[in-house]
Amino acid sequence: MRHTSTTRTAGGLLLAATTIALLAGCSGGGTPTQTATRTVTATPSSSASATPVDGTAATPSATATCGPSDGAAAAAGPIADLALPAGLESARWDASRADTSQYDGCAALSAVTVSVADxxxxxxVAVLLFHDGTYLGTATKLQYPFVPDVSRPSADAVRVVYHFPQGQDSNADPTGRATATYTWDAAAGRVVMTGDVPPTP
Known part of the structure; x- marks a missing residue:
């Protein structure tokens, strides 16, 4: 098995440093998947803007410990600034239909999901991550197709089950599954991603 590690650091006002480590692996047989670890370091400040690793603008916390209580309000700015996937530049993200059920403005880690209009x-589908209501960036750099199952097993973790087609699967019923867990590390002040993402087409 071969491992590749890439690290990038970006300065910001809300995010003091962002570090990404990607470990890619493959095993014989079956559908190849990627196993990844992603680390995001965030240091909130009184400033109103920052640039996370995916290049989108962060939303400041409404108070010292909590962000907006309304997930739609917290996600409106990040969704408006979110880049569209290659080939879909003429589309738009549909903020009016964003799923905010896994958002909590006072949670160590929560999420909002959004897809394109029509x-x-x-x-x-983009999965946006928030720490105490402050936008950190998308869960993955690529926005994968098919609506994932997003849950919060604890106040500091978000679990995403991605769906993807295998073999002769139709788009209506993809049978592939890849699960990634994003956990807020309070001591280090960062999000750590472990698990799998869908194979790259």
């Missing part, structure tokens, strides 16, 4: 089953 989405089909295989349209891309």
């Amino acid at each position: 989405a089909t089953a295989s349209s891309p």
